Amino acid sequence: MIPAKFDYIKASSISEAISLLDKHGDDAKLLSGGHSLIPAMKLRLSRPEVLIDISGISGMNSITEDGNEIVIGANCTHADIVNSDLINSDLNILAQTAKHIGDIQVRNRGTIGGSLAHADPAADYPAVVLACDAKIVVEGKNGGRTIAATDFFLGIFTTAIAEDEIITSIRFPKVANGNYQKFFQSASRFAVVGVAAVKEGNSVKVGVTGVAGTPYRATAVENAYSGSSDAALHAVDGVEDELMSDHFADEEYRAHLAKVMVKKALEA
Amino acid sequence: MQISVKINGKTYDHDIEPRISLAQYLRETLNLTGTHIGCDTSGCGACTVHVDGAAAKACTLLAVQVDGCDIKTIEGMANGNEMHPIQEAFKDNHGLQCGFCTPGMVMTAADILKNNPNPSEEEIRHGLEGNFCRCTGYHNIVKSIQQAAEKINA
Numbered sequence: 001m002i003p004a005k006f007d008y009i010k011a012s013s014i015s016e017a018i019s020l021l022d023k024h025g026d027d028a029k030l031l032s033g034g035h036s037l038i039p040a041m042k043l044r045l046s047r048p049e050v051l052i053d054i055s056g057i058s059g060m061n062s063i064t065e066d067g068n069e070i071v072i073g074a075n076c077t078h079a080d081i082v083n084s085d086l087i088n089s090d091l092n093i094l095a096q097t098a099k100h101i102g103d104i105q106v107r108n109r110g111t112i113g114g115s116l117a118h119a120d121p122a123a124d125y126p127a128v129v130l131a132c133d134a135k136i137v138v139e140g141k142n143g144g145r146t147i148a149a150t151d152f153f154l155g156i157f158t159t160a161i162a163e164d165e166i167i168t169s170i171r172f173p174k175v176a177n178g179n180y181q182k183f184f185q186s187a188s189r190f191a192v193v194g195v196a197a198v199k200e201g202n203s204v205k206v207g208v209t210g211v212a213g214t215p216y217r218a219t220a221v222e223n224a225y226s227g228s229s230d231a232a233l234h235a236v237d238g239v240e241d242e243l244m245s246d247h248f249a250d251e252e253y254r255a256h257l258a259k260v261m262v263k264k265a266l267e268a
Numbered sequence: 269m270q271i272s273v274k275i276n277g278k279t280y281d282h283d284i285e286p287r288i289s290l291a292q293y294l295r296e297t298l299n300l301t302g303t304h305i306g307c308d309t310s311g312c313g314a315c316t317v318h319v320d321g322a323a324a325k326a327c328t329l330l331a332v333q334v335d336g337c338d339i340k341t342i343e344g345m346a347n348g349n350e351m352h353p354i355q356e357a358f359k360d361n362h363g364l365q366c367g368f369c370t371p372g373m374v375m376t377a378a379d380i381l382k383n384n385p386n387p388s389e390e391e392i393r394h395g396l397e398g399n400f401c402r403c404t405g406y407h408n409i410v411k412s413i414q415q416a417a418e419k420i421n422a
Binding site: 001002003004005006007008010031034035038039042043051053055079102103104105106108109187188189 | 269285286287288289292308309310311313316319322323324325328329330332333335376379380395397398399
């Protein structure tokens with residue numbers, strides 16, 4: 001399969017990428033790892049007229065410490081995250097998660113910024129950015145802003161990023177006690193259900209992906225939790241009307257899986 | 269668009285349409301047909317090559333994206349008539365049946381062994397998640413990679 005014709009432009013700076021986005025609007029797509037976009041273009045699910053390659057922009061692929069935060073450049077690949085000593089020691093939940101995305105070849109090319117911007121409802125990172133209260137840093141023609149993870153995901157393949165904006169980095173607080181539990185779709189390795197839990201004393205923050213069209217914070221679980229994993233029974237409270245259903249898992253099975261995976265995450 | 273790519277040690281300059289994948293470029297422009305196209309949507313791994321030393325699926329990379337990169341394909345693994353230890357191990361252990369997935373398997377195996385010279389069976393199987401063998405000959409593929417690891421480490 002060959003994608004429809006497009007123009008390819010390699011941006012050398014963030015400001016150049018933003019002005020190209022501003023100029024081409026809806027007709028343009030940003031390309032970084034391309035591991036969601038290129039297959040979608042082959043299948044004609046996406047048909048951009050201009051591809052703006054941001055993979056070569058310097059300063060967007062570092063992982064650094066800033067006080068109590070870890071700042072991850074949007075162009076960092078899943079493999080960069082798996083292999084980062086800083087992330088393995090101070091944000092281990094993210095390394096655990098990245099390790100199970102796709103396969104070796106996909107992890108070598110796919111990026112965290114691209115995955116978040118794509119907002120696939122079965123992607124892994126959304127659960128973790130939600131549970132960690134990470135912040136997504138974007139830049140656009142009117143300057144930069146920071147979007148809280150809880151305000152970022154708006155629906156299936158839909159985020160709060162404006163048309164002229166580009167994700168430049170993701171800021172995570174350091175997390176001592178977090179874990180990610182994933183029920184794999186056995187062929188694609190996507191999450192049928194993915195649950196991230198971040199514990200602090202007797203409280204917990206829980207992010208859920210794959211269950212509803214929009215990844216969510218399981219606040220009913222968080223409110224019910226006081227140390228016992230019985231709180232997992234509330235895993236789909238409030239999203240009962242938004243449960244996804246497909247040939248891998250219908251609504252009832254997905255809701256059940258969500259409770260099981262939340263329980264595992266609370267007990268880990 | 270003009271690109272300059274180093275492939276198996278030799279530099280190639282071509283004017284290429286942006287929508288052509290690296291896999292097509294290798295096969296149709298350079299006649300390097302060892303890189304196979306299976307699913308063409310990054311599932312099966314038959315098109316695996318190394319880009320700057322890391323395994324990648326050539327069907328999901330545009331040739332223009334690898335402008336300036338160093339690529340290695342299955343044709344670059346042997347040293348003249350001497351097969352790479354991974355190729356030798358696949359031959360010795362009946363690690364291929366129809367052979368369609370083999371180039372991708374060998375390239376992924378090289379990435380696994382580069383990052384983990386002594387992988388356990390489980391680590392090898394986890395590492396091969398992105399490569400499908402439709403003959404289902406996984407046992408001997410895993411055995412081949414285990415033997416290759418021993419040879420390389422000897």
